[in-house]
Amino acid sequence: MDQKEWPLWEVFIRSKQGLDHKHVGSLHAADAAMAIQNARDVYTRRMEGVSIWVVESRHIHASNPDDAAAFFDPANDKVYRHPTFYEVPDSIKHM
Amino acid sequence: METAELTQEELFQQRIDADQRIEPKDWMPEAYRKTLIRQISQHAHSEIVGMLPEGNWITRAPSLKRKSILLAKVQDEAGHGLYLYSAAETLGASRDQMLADLHAGKAKYSSIFNYPTLSWADIGCVGWLVDGAAILNQVPLCRTSYGPYARAMVRVCKEESFHQRQGFEIMQTLCEGAPEQKAMAQEALNRWWWPTLMMFGPKDDESPNTARSMQWRIKRFTNDELRQKFVDMMVPQAEFLGLTVPDAKAKWNETKKGYDFGDVNWEEFWQVVNGNGLCNHDRLQARVDAWEEGAWVREAALAHAKKRAARV
Numbered sequence: 001m002d003q004k005e006w007p008l009w010e011v012f013i014r015s016k017q018g019l020d021h022k023h024v025g026s027l028h029a030a031d032a033a034m035a036i037q038n039a040r041d042v043y044t045r046r047m048e049g050v051s052i053w054v055v056e057s058r059h060i061h062a063s064n065p066d067d068a069a070a071f072f073d074p075a076n077d078k079v080y081r082h083p084t085f086y087e088v089p090d091s092i093k094h095m
Numbered sequence: 096m097e098t099a100e101l102t103q104e105e106l107f108q109q110r111i112d113a114d115q116r117i118e119p120k121d122w123m124p125e126a127y128r129k130t131l132i133r134q135i136s137q138h139a140h141s142e143i144v145g146m147l148p149e150g151n152w153i154t155r156a157p158s159l160k161r162k163s164i165l166l167a168k169v170q171d172e173a174g175h176g177l178y179l180y181s182a183a184e185t186l187g188a189s190r191d192q193m194l195a196d197l198h199a200g201k202a203k204y205s206s207i208f209n210y211p212t213l214s215w216a217d218i219g220c221v222g223w224l225v226d227g228a229a230i231l232n233q234v235p236l237c238r239t240s241y242g243p244y245a246r247a248m249v250r251v252c253k254e255e256s257f258h259q260r261q262g263f264e265i266m267q268t269l270c271e272g273a274p275e276q277k278a279m280a281q282e283a284l285n286r287w288w289w290p291t292l293m294m295f296g297p298k299d300d301e302s303p304n305t306a307r308s309m310q311w312r313i314k315r316f317t318n319d320e321l322r323q324k325f326v327d328m329m330v331p332q333a334e335f336l337g338l339t340v341p342d343a344k345a346k347w348n349e350t351k352k353g354y355d356f357g358d359v360n361w362e363e364f365w366q367v368v369n370g371n372g373l374c375n376h377d378r379l380q381a382r383v384d385a386w387e388e389g390a391w392v393r394e395a396a397l398a399h400a401k402k403r404a405a406r407v
Binding site: 004005006008025026027028030031034041042043045046062064065066 | 118120121122167170171174177178181182184185189190191243246247254393394396397399400403404
């Protein structure tokens, strides 16, 4: 019995012009052309997309979830990066 | 070491209790991973094997419209199987291994698909009852604790509601037709009713893993709760169609605000689960044949891709 798997691909779909491609899932395919065709059949049977990206899963590099707290910590204490940190006088209407 | 392990497990449970989703690379107890791989792959196998009883009627659908609808539905089931296999793979399961387990008879799939589809009304019942039961199981799973599984279920549920409606429409059309057509609808309901009730699994007191699965939020209602919901939903729908569910004990109970109903034949349930249903052998053989007869295609596609990659 053949146990040789086709490589795994991650699928990203732009649902309409003007929006980002978004990860929707993965699938197996022998090459990129087949991955795009399979992605169309698996993930866009109801007009869910106008554009498809596929990337072989082994090319994705990710941050480590175990380090998430420390890794994202630098942004945690910088409230002054948000506009709500600043008080605008009532008499100033638009800012 | 042991205390550290314990803490991790407690932290994990805390996240679950706070309704946070678990993602593929997050720490998780081995038993959580294993249980999920089993649950998701069984679910995927059910979608794939579930194509067979309906595929049986594609060439014999009574009109071009019905044929187009049935084709689209069967294609959806294939898609659902693929979403779910992908979700299981994020837990470290390999696709080939899952399929090998199915083909070797080691993996389970929903026992409902081991019943034959004998008449066109059966296709109505599969959509109306079987997919109706599946939806009750699946809607709560959209909020299951494992992210990729929950996301796959959101897509599945969106597509599944068309399946149930087309099944109901088939039943309604038959019930509004000639007396012979209505009789065909009733006969199919008689055969599918009890097996559908079995789809929710053994009674709560005989379902040992339920408590832990509920604690992990990979199951959100018990088997008996879902079975009750199903009966409450379906008896009035059968009445609307002018059909009778084949259970003399099915009666509205005003005190519990739900239907009473008779006992499922659990002996039959276990017989089918353990491989002795009417179609177990055929279903598995059809999957094995498809896999073996498709081997040359998989090999050729891979060889072609390698050759092209080498040329660039």
